[in-house]
Structure formats: structure tokens, C-alpha cells
Amino acid sequence: MIDIKINGKPVSVPEGTKILKAARMIGVSIPSLCYHKDLKPWAACGICVVKVEGSPRLVRACATDVTQGQNYITHDEEIHRIRKTVVELTLSNHPQECLTCGRNQFCELQKLAAEFAVREIPFERNVRPLPVDASSPSVILDPAKCIQCGRCVQVCQQLQDVWALEYLHRGEGTRLAPVGELPLNESPCIKCGQCAAHCPVGAIYEKDETLTLLKAINDPETHVVVQIAPAVRVAVGEAFGLPPGTVTTGKIYAALRQLGVDTVFDTNFAADLTIMEEGSELVKRLVEKEGDLPQLTSCCPAWTDYMEKYYPDMIPHFSSAKSPMMMQGALTKTYFAEVRNIDPAKIYSVAIMPCTAKKYEIMRDENMYSSGYADMDLVLTTREISRLFKTAGIDFVNLEEQEADSPIGFYSGAGTIFGVTGGVMEAAVRSAYYLVTHQELKDVTIKPVRGMEGIKVGEVDFKGTPVKVAVAHGLANVKSVLDEIRAAKEKGLELPYHFVEVMACRGGCIAGGGQPYGTEDGTREKRINGLYRDDEKSLYRCSHQNPDIMEVYEKYLGKPLSEKAHHLLHTHYTPRPAYKFKDDSGVKLWQEAAGK
């Protein structure tokens, strides 16, 4: 432990603690802008500077380790003056469009400007007229608003290993852009939206499509069906003052109906269905030795996009099962339409998702039209639906809880934990165990796959058959797992795993790119615990026990992996170039450089 003082007040902290964190331990909050708990200190903004007693220089509290015996001054007149000047300098190059900005009221720069009582900007304004990049179906890039804090670039390169975003040019001309100045949609971007979730200002934000939903609701001819993803139920409440992790499933159903939605379903149902399909697929590969092992999960669209771009050789390992959202969509316009006798052409199918990549997924290939129509018509993120509830004047906190509609709305605990890292694996193991051994697991809690460790590995005993599993979240963590598999395959060694779950975002969907702002590990933990609580109080804990699942197979699909199931619930993957150049000149240049 290191003994230091913060403004003269003694505190003992572990070695390697940064000043910023040490100060927060004793309740002293040092203002900061570029710092984010998920990331290594980038040390760009210059707001969190503090004094080290006895030294004329100021140091960055976010990036500087505490030193034994030092007294750190975090606030005084000089520090305040310098911080305020830096805020004013930053504002002088930032558009003053707060009222029409995607981050209005959630902007970290706006908050600093308010706290430092900036009443005028004393310096010459220089806002660059940089064009907005709206090429992506998921997120919008507004580089003119970028304050060069470095978060999105670090997220994209270090957390996600995608390298779609980069800084171009230098000095005051430095600006955020997709690599090679490509439009974002032609860059390697996988649409995970973590850049938007981490951006402190309005430079990257989700494509807002709330009006599209209202328009559909407003059309009397249209039957609007909305499904909500697992992770949404533990996050929407945050917009209404409820703590992260509060399970508000019934309130969301009620709010959607109050909004005018005709039918409310739950993606968790389709998560159970995914387990039946994906679990059966695993059993086939495992027991009948048909297909490549290890099997990789495929319910995260950002992950599938990443794999198609960076690891196309892994395609045979992918589960062909669609994501729960797409399965729900396919059944909505087929099974549900038949049962309720609604013309599928009149159904408008909407998903509320924690994810920006889902906006892209609904049109990723022809299999997303398996019902004969677009299986999904619209995806709104958690942030968008929260805004819509607010503008509709819904008293969310005091709503009476309601139930989802039948026949594809009821879910098991296994379906709900799809939203957390390790959850798909846990749900799959619960049912695969049953499918292989024809017995129920005694304890359905699979501990080794829980928690925030970037890569989790474990072994489950399927009555004498050891099944080795791995779980990775945050795409940068996936790399080592995939490389391990690749190496084992190349050398003909024993495969390190049988089943691998991947989620693109750290913590899983509960921390997706469309979730409420301010997500960090503390928030993640609360949302994760919320979903685990939802699981624990469920009537059924395993997907195969869900009576509505049994019914849909009985009445409509036959059995898992049936021909009908294949048509509606499965898809395929194709290698995609990471960079979409207009001609191949760029590729040639790149190849030449690599050759040399």
C-alpha cells in the first residue's frame, strides 16, 4: 500500500493506483473529459491536471501513479483557472449546437461547461465544416463535433480490434475519420456502436429511427409487433431514474402498449429457440461428428461481421442458427401470422435492442427475408425507445406490469441470460446436457462462464464426456482464442475447445452500443446481476422446458434442425473484404507494401 495525501488528507491506496482513482476513493472528484474507466488513460484533454506539492509542474491525474508520501492538490485557484481555460479552448472549436445535438443533456463537455460556469468563449471560434457521415445503417459520424478525446479510436482499435476509426492529419487539422477516409460503411466497421457509447460528445451517435416506429403505429392498416431483447429490460429504467439492473420487463411491455403497439413479444422466447437449434447443432457436431468443432456462437451481429472480415477461415465453425431477433422476426411473419390470421404483409416487425449492429443485421443477406417479407422491419436501441417513452409522456416508473403476448412471448431463465457474457453458453449447456444425456442438470448455474474476465474457459462433464468451453467478450479478447484454435488445427493438435461463445461488447449485450450512456464495469455488473435475478425467479430455467417452445415445434417447426427450421431459423456466412475500395488500387498498394 502507498500512503499519500489528497489535499492534505491521508489515504492509503494500492501501488499503481492513479491519482484520479485515489482521490475518488476519499470522495474527491477531479473533473475529467477524455478519461474513461474502460480504457487506458489517453491523457489528451488536459482537464484533470493536479498539483504535486513541491513541484511547479502539473500532472494528469488520470494517467499518473501515486507516489509514496506525496500530497496532491486537486483544486485551487490556479488549477481551476487552467481547467476553465482548457474547457474554453475546447469549446471554441466545438459547434454550439447543443439544442439540436444527439447528446443534448448527456454531453460530458456540456456538463463541464456548466460546472465551470463558462458564460462566453473568449477565443476566436474555429468550427470546421466537416461533412456528416451517415453511410452506416447503425451509427452516424459527425466529425465536426469531435473533441479528439481518443476514446472511440481506442475502443475501436484496442477493445474491439476492429481498426475502423483513426485520426487523420495533424495539429489543429486532426480529425476523426474511418481509416483511409472511406465512408464508415465501407470501412472495416462492424457497427458494434461502442464508439458511440463511449463518445463524450455528439460526434458519434446511433441513427435515430424513433419517428419511423410512430409512423407505423399511426397507420391503422399496420399491425405493429415489437420484441424486446434480454438486455433492454435491465437498462430502460435508467432513463427514468431507476438504478441500472432494475428488471422492468413488465413495465416495458405496458409502455409499448401505451405507445400503441399492437402485439408485444419478447426476444427471450427466440433465445430459447436459438438454444434448441444451436444446441442441437452442437450435439450433432459433438455426438454425431458432423461438422467442424469447436462450434462458435453466432447471435452477435457485430461478431459475425468481424469474423467474416477478419477470420473467414472460421466460417465452418459458425453455428448456422440466426440470432434470436431474426428467429423471432421470421416466426412473427409466419407462425404468428398464421395463428392469428394476419396478413404478414401488414405486419410491421420491430425490435428494441441494446445494439446498433442489429440495425444492420436485419438486412445483412437474403436469409433475413425468409418469411417472404423482411423478417424484421425496424430496430430501435434502448436509448431511442427511452426517448420515445419520454416524449409519449409515459410515467414509466409507476406503470402496472403486464405480460407479453402469445404464442411467442413466454421465456425461460435461459433465454433472459442471453444478454450477458457467458449467458448463451450457460443456456446452451443447460439444454445440450439434456439433449445429450436426456437428464436435467442438477445445478443450472455454470459458474466458470460467469464474470467479467475477458476470456473464460471451463469444462462441463456431460456424464463422462468432458465438454470444453470458452467465452470471450470484447472483440480484442477473441483474437487469442481464435488464434489458439487456428494453430491447433494447423498443427493437427487436439482442439482446445468444443464450444466457444463470443459477444462483441465487453460484458455482453447489457453493455451494447445502444445502451444508456455512462456504461462502465460498475454499471455492467448491476445489469448482469439484474438478468441473473430474472433468471433465478423464472418458472423454467432451461430453454427446452419452455412450454411455448415445445408448442412451436409441435405445431409448426417439427423438430430442431428440421427443413422448416433450417429455412426460417438458419443462415450462412460469407467472407467479406474488410475494406470496400471503389477500385482495387488501394488493395494493390496495400499488397505491394505488404509484399515488400
Add this chain to the structure above:
Amino acid sequence: MSVKNFILVCGGTACESSKANEIYDAIVKETKAQNVMDDVQVVKTGCFGFCEKGPIVKILPEDAFYVNVKAGDAREIIAETIVKGRVIPRLLYAEEGLPKAFEMEDIQFYQKQVRVVLRNCGFIDPEKIDEYIARDGYKALEKVLFEMTPDQVIQEMKDSGLRGRGGAGFPTWAKWNFSKQVQSDQKYIVCNADEGDPGAYMDRSTLEGDPHSVLEAMTIAGYAVGANTGIIYIRAEYPLAIQRLQIAMDQARDYGLLGENILGSDFSFDIEIRLGAGAFVCGEETALLCSIEGQRGMPTPKPPFPAIQGLWDKPTVINNVETWANVPVIILKGGKWFSSIGTERSSGTKVFALTGQINNSGLVEVPMGTTLREIVFDIGGGIRNGKAFKAVQTGGPSGWVITSEFLDIPIDFDSLTSIGSMMGSGGMIVMSETDCIVDVTKFYMDFCVEESCGKCAPCRIGTKKLYNILNRISKGQGVMEDIAKMEQIGEAMKKAALCGLGQTAANPVLSTLRYFRNEYLEHIAEGKCRAGKCKELVRYVINPDKCIGCTACARKCPVNCIAGERKVAHTINNNLCIKCGACFTGCKFGAITRL
């Protein structure tokens, strides 16, 4: 057959750009034409330092020191000096009021210099390892490998008191010691040759004139800290230095002085070159390491210091070229010897690139503690055209102006820091009364705007704001509040910028605001630029009483804005005038006034 004469032709970049290559070729040709090629060896050396008078040719053993040589002089040099043994007076250097200087030592420029770093520059052919070895080259490496333990090497460095010559002056031995103490499977030795200050070329000349000294030093450091890989990060704009380094490395490998089992010892060490793309910020060590790693050259917060966790997170010793060049001599002659040069806390010498409004611009090496006055007036020969001294800017764009009141302070790390300035890497730009302080400061700020890496807000935004204000002031559009605003921005940059470059980028503004505030106020309040450099503030008028109508001014005017008949007073059309001042300097009758 033995060679009787050596003809040393300067092959530094400055002399090469004055066609020293042609001189070399002409001399070689003449030795053949006059049939003395067996008696004479023509050598292309590194920089002599006296760039003002280049190209330089020196003849041994006579020690004749010829300046401003042209290719056409080759025939005479061979015919007179070599064949007949007579010096050519017109090629000797002459100082006003003094007899012609025959040898280097006669020239005042060299008299107060002490050459440690530049010991071989101008003496050896940098492309021949044998010449380096003949001057005790690689002897230090041999001594280290076979007679000293790594700890003894570091102790020797500690005894020498050598401090880093790149700017901050951190004790070199301490860096080495940090790296040595870290347990690691891989360590790196890096040479920072990304010299980028405007007007500075100390490192370039050292590498061009004596590349082996750096290679030897890095190898010694590798032995001391336990590293076997060295990297020289050099800017691509130094092609000659790169070429000579490459030749030197090849030769050293051939001689077993680089590579596996150096000189038959257990120690292996090799060096590679990485080219920088010319970003000033890549001279900052953390940005330099990012650049080597293939990332954007942007600084990262310190700690961790590179000595502990540097290139690819491994312990990395980074020193600049001049620091390295000192190392072999320290090992050979001992740390105590080195510490006897210079001052107590700043031992050794410092190389400066002396430029600006000075008579003898060039590369000078002086013991630490030499006063600014000695450098400017004794070595530099005073201010050009007899004008008055105004200030010296040390440390390039990060520096602090030093005014005449500080001319007698000794130049060393601590004295410069005590007056708010810094040693910097050795750029020394001399300003005279003909320089406008706003204009000069604007120049530095323009450089900083261009070279800001863009990472941290205070530097990225602050430099541009400062430049824009300076630009307005220089155009007579300044307002009084600008002064306070510049000080406000400058303070924020100094305290809140991330790296050393950003923290010092406002220094030219802050220091000139302190010492030359009046000039700023003149620009703002009176719209006046006393040096006449701020064109928007200047107007030239012809006094009809003094003008005799000689038409000289009208003929000199590049835009034809001066009208008038012969023998009739002329007039200037100020709407067309571009304020170049050609008429002003060209008028022999003092008839043109600058307002």
C-alpha cells in the same frame, strides 16, 4: 610510396549544397592532370563547422585552411599549394582588421571552441572505418568488453556527469541504470536522430562526419544495460547521414564490431535504422517510440518512462546523437576527465548551431559555462552589418528569448533554467534590431501549429489561437485584450499540455511578452513595427527635398509602383507597394523613409 599531402574537402550537407562535390571532383581531376596523384590523398570529410565560409578545403600537413572555395580554384590549389608549397592568400580567411588567418587555430571562430563531440568531424573520411579506428575508434568498445563490467561502465558515465543533450538534460547514467535494473528478455538502445528544431543541424553534422562514434556508443550502452538491439531513428530528410550510417554499419559488421560475438567476446549487438517522416514531435521520446512501433507519432503520458517500459513495453535507453557521440571519449579518457570540462553540474561541451543575424554562422562546440557573449561576439563575430544585438533564442520553438541583460550568464543547464529558458538541443538563433519580435514569434508559432501532433487539447487548439492572435497583431488588427488572452492560453499550454513540446510551445510568446512587451504594445496601440518587418504596418515615402531623381529606386522596385521623371523627385504608389523595402535599402541619398 607514401602520400605527402592530404586535401580535406568538407562533405557536410551545407558545403555539399555549395557544390563541394564538384570541388572534390575537380581536385581529384587536377591531381591527375598535374601528375601528383600518388603524392596526394583527397578526402571528403564531415563538417568543419564554419559553414558561413563554406565550402572549406584544408591541406595537410601545411594546415592551410581555405574558405569559400570554388571548383575553379582546383587547378591553382594543386599547382601552387601542392606542387610549389605556397599558400594562396586569396583563399585564406580574413577577419576585418586582422591579418589573414593561415590555420584553423588562427581563426577566432575556432579559438574558444573545444571539440569533443565533433572531434573527428573534418578530420576523417566518415566513409572509411580505418580512419575512425586510426583516431582511437572502437578502442572504448574494446576496453568495455574486455576490461570493464557493466556496472563499471555505468559508474564511469556517472563520474562523467554527462547529461542528455536532447533538451531536458537528464543524467545519462541514470537512464542506463534504470534499464539495467529491469529484468527483461529484451531491451533496446535507441538513438534519437530526429533533429527538428528550425536552424539546428548538430546531429546531422555529427552523423555525417563521424557516424562510427554513435555506433560505438550504442554498442557500449547495449553492453552496459544488457541489450542486443539498437535502433537509430533518423529523419528521412537526412539522406547523406543515412547513407553514411549505412556504410558505417556495413563496415563495422565486416570488422566484427557489430553483430554476433563482437571482437570475439560473448556480447552480440546489432543496429537497424528506422526513418522518420519528418514530424517534429517524433523527437519527443514517447512519440518516437510510437512511430517505431508503426503507430501515429503521438506522445504518451510519462511515467512509465521508456527506460523502464519503452519500445514494445521493453526497457529502452534513448539518447540523442550528441549524447551518444560523447560516450566513447568518456570511456577512453575517463569520466573524471570529462567532468573537468564545463561546469560542476553541466560537464562537457555543447554543440550549438549558430544562425540568424550573426557574422559567422556555423556549428560551434564550446565548454559548458561559456557565456552567451563569448559565443555571439567572439566566436560568432558579432551581429551582421554592425547592427545592435536584440536577443538570442535557444531551444528552438520551445525556447525562451534571452535578452542582452543576460549575455553574461554561463550557458549550462541550470543557469538557463534559472532565467526561464532551456538548453534545448542546441539551436541558437541570434536576433538583431532588424528583427521584429512579433514577426519572429509568429514564425515560431507557425512552426508549432504545423508540428503540433494534435493529441492534447491545450497544444492542438492553443497553438493555433496564439498564431491567429499574433497574425492579427502583425497586421495592425490587434487589440489590448489580446495580450491577456495570449498569457491565458500560454499558461494553460504550459501547465496542461501533455508533452514537453506542447508545454514549451508557448515559451516564445510568454518570453517575448515579458521582455519585449513594448513592441507588442507599439504594434497594437500605434500600429507601428519598429523593425519594419510587419508589412501591413509599414509605409515607404520619398522625401521630395532629398530625392534627386536618380531612378535607382524605380528600377529596383519589383512591382513598378515608383513613378517619376529623371532628375525629378519620385513618388511611391502605396496602393501597389508590396513593402519589400528594396527602394529603401537601395536609395543612396536617404530620401526614402519607412513610416
